[in-house]
Amino acid sequence: MKVLGICAGRHGGNSETLLKEALLACQEGGAEVKMINLFDYHIEHCTGCEGCTVQMGKVEMGQQDKYHGCILKDKDDMDKIVNEMQTCQGVIIAVPSYDLTPSSLYLKFAQRFLAYELAFRIKIGDVAEDPHTVAGLIANGGSCLDWQSLTLDAMSATMFTQSMYVVDKMLATRNGLPGNVLLRPEQLQRAHKMGENIIKAINTPVEERGWLGDEGHGMCPNCHxxxxxxxxxxxxxxxxxxxxxxxxxxxxxxxxxxxxxxxxxxxxxxxxxxxENDARAEHLNEIIKTRIDYLSRKHETADLAKYYREIKFPAI
Ligand SMILES: Cc1cc2nc3c(=O)[nH]c(=O)nc-3n(C[C@H](O)[C@H](O)[C@H](O)COP(=O)(O)O)c2cc1C
Structure with missing residues (x-):
C-alpha cells in the first residue's frame, strides 16, 4: 500500500505541516509513504496545443494507431511524478489559498493532466483499467472560508482529469506565517484523521467506497x-x-x-x-464534435482569420 503526499506550499510551511501529519497517519496505517513539494520540480505550463486530445480523438476515430502522450513528456518532471502517482493507491494534496483559489504552482501541475486523462485513455484503449486511486485534499490559508471560498472546490475540479476519487477534504483556516498551524491542534488532528480516512478508503472495496469527510461538508450530495x-x-x-x-x-x-x-x-x-469514467469519457465526444464542426467550416473563416492575424499591437 503506497500513499504519496503532494505539497504546493512553502518548505516548512503550514500546508506541508498538515500534509506531514496526514501522512504520519497513513504510515501508522501500514502504508509506504513518500512526499514531494512541487517547488522542487520542473513543471512546464500546458502550452494549450491540444495535441493530447487531438491524438486521442484520432485514435478513437481509427485515424491513428497509438496515443503518444504529452509533447512536453521528456521536457520536465511531470511524467516522473505521474508515473509515481500511478503506483500509489492513495494521494494527499496540500495547497495554499492564493486569491481565494489554489496557488498557481498547483494549478500549473494539475492542468498538465489532460494528457494523462484516465477516462479518455481507457476509452481509446491506451490504459486497460482504472487503478481506483483515492485522494484527500487539504486547502490552507490565512483567512476563513470567505477568503478561501474557491480553493477546495477548485482543487476538487482538478481531480477528474487526475482520475482520483476524493474521499475527504479539509479547509485549514487562519494560518498566515509558516508555523502558524502549530498553534492549531484541532487542524493537526483533522489532518491526521484524513490520513486515517485514506487508509480506510484504500482498504474498502471500490464499489463500497464513499465520502469519509465531515458530515454536512458542502452543498452537493455527490461531491460535497x-x-x-x-x-x-x-x-x-x-x-x-x-x-x-x-x-x-x-x-x-x-x-x-x-x-x-x-x-x-x-x-x-x-x-x-x-x-464516473463513462460520464467523463462522454466529454471526449463533445470535444471531438466541437472540433469536427469547426474543421468542416474552417474555410469560411479564412478572411476573418487573416484580418485578426494581421492586427498587431505593441507589446511592452
Ligand atoms: C500571493 C498570496 C495570496 C494569498 N491569498 C490568500 C487568500 O486569498 N486567502 C487566504 O486565506 N490566504 C491567502 N494567502 C495566505 C496563504 O494562504 C497562507 O499564508 C498559507 O498559510 C500559506 O501556506 P504555506 O505556509 O503552506 O505556504 C495568500 C498568500 C500569498 C503569498
Missing part, C-alpha cells in the same frame, strides 16, 4: 462542493435548474423544513457526474 449555480442548456440540450460546478450533478435548490436550502439531485442528475 459548495459551488451550486443556475444551470444553462448543455451542448446536447440537457438542462437542470441548478448544477454543481465541480462534479456536474444536476438538481434543484429546495428549502427544507428546517428553513435551510438543500441541493436536491434530479432523477437523472448524475448523468454528467464527472466522477
Amino acid at each position: 462542493s459548495n459551488l451550486i449555480y443556475k444551470g444553462e442548456t448543455h451542448w446536447d440540450g440537457i438542462k437542470f435548474p441548478f448544477e454543481c460546478a465541480v462534479c456536474g450533478a444536476g438538481g434543484d435548490l429546495v428549502k427544507g423544513e428546517d428553513g435551510e436550502f438543500k441541493f436536491e439531485l434530479a432523477e437523472n442528475g448524475l448523468i454528467r457526474n464527472r466522477y
Whole structure:
C-alpha cells in the first residue's frame, strides 16, 4: 500500500505541516509513504496545443494507431511524478489559498493532466483499467472560508482529469506565517484523521467506497462542493435548474423544513457526474464534435482569420 503526499506550499510551511501529519497517519496505517513539494520540480505550463486530445480523438476515430502522450513528456518532471502517482493507491494534496483559489504552482501541475486523462485513455484503449486511486485534499490559508471560498472546490475540479476519487477534504483556516498551524491542534488532528480516512478508503472495496469527510461538508450530495449555480442548456440540450460546478450533478435548490436550502439531485442528475469514467469519457465526444464542426467550416473563416492575424499591437 503506497500513499504519496503532494505539497504546493512553502518548505516548512503550514500546508506541508498538515500534509506531514496526514501522512504520519497513513504510515501508522501500514502504508509506504513518500512526499514531494512541487517547488522542487520542473513543471512546464500546458502550452494549450491540444495535441493530447487531438491524438486521442484520432485514435478513437481509427485515424491513428497509438496515443503518444504529452509533447512536453521528456521536457520536465511531470511524467516522473505521474508515473509515481500511478503506483500509489492513495494521494494527499496540500495547497495554499492564493486569491481565494489554489496557488498557481498547483494549478500549473494539475492542468498538465489532460494528457494523462484516465477516462479518455481507457476509452481509446491506451490504459486497460482504472487503478481506483483515492485522494484527500487539504486547502490552507490565512483567512476563513470567505477568503478561501474557491480553493477546495477548485482543487476538487482538478481531480477528474487526475482520475482520483476524493474521499475527504479539509479547509485549514487562519494560518498566515509558516508555523502558524502549530498553534492549531484541532487542524493537526483533522489532518491526521484524513490520513486515517485514506487508509480506510484504500482498504474498502471500490464499489463500497464513499465520502469519509465531515458530515454536512458542502452543498452537493455527490461531491460535497459548495459551488451550486443556475444551470444553462448543455451542448446536447440537457438542462437542470441548478448544477454543481465541480462534479456536474444536476438538481434543484429546495428549502427544507428546517428553513435551510438543500441541493436536491434530479432523477437523472448524475448523468454528467464527472466522477464516473463513462460520464467523463462522454466529454471526449463533445470535444471531438466541437472540433469536427469547426474543421468542416474552417474555410469560411479564412478572411476573418487573416484580418485578426494581421492586427498587431505593441507589446511592452
Ligand atoms: C500571493 C498570496 C495570496 C494569498 N491569498 C490568500 C487568500 O486569498 N486567502 C487566504 O486565506 N490566504 C491567502 N494567502 C495566505 C496563504 O494562504 C497562507 O499564508 C498559507 O498559510 C500559506 O501556506 P504555506 O505556509 O503552506 O505556504 C495568500 C498568500 C500569498 C503569498
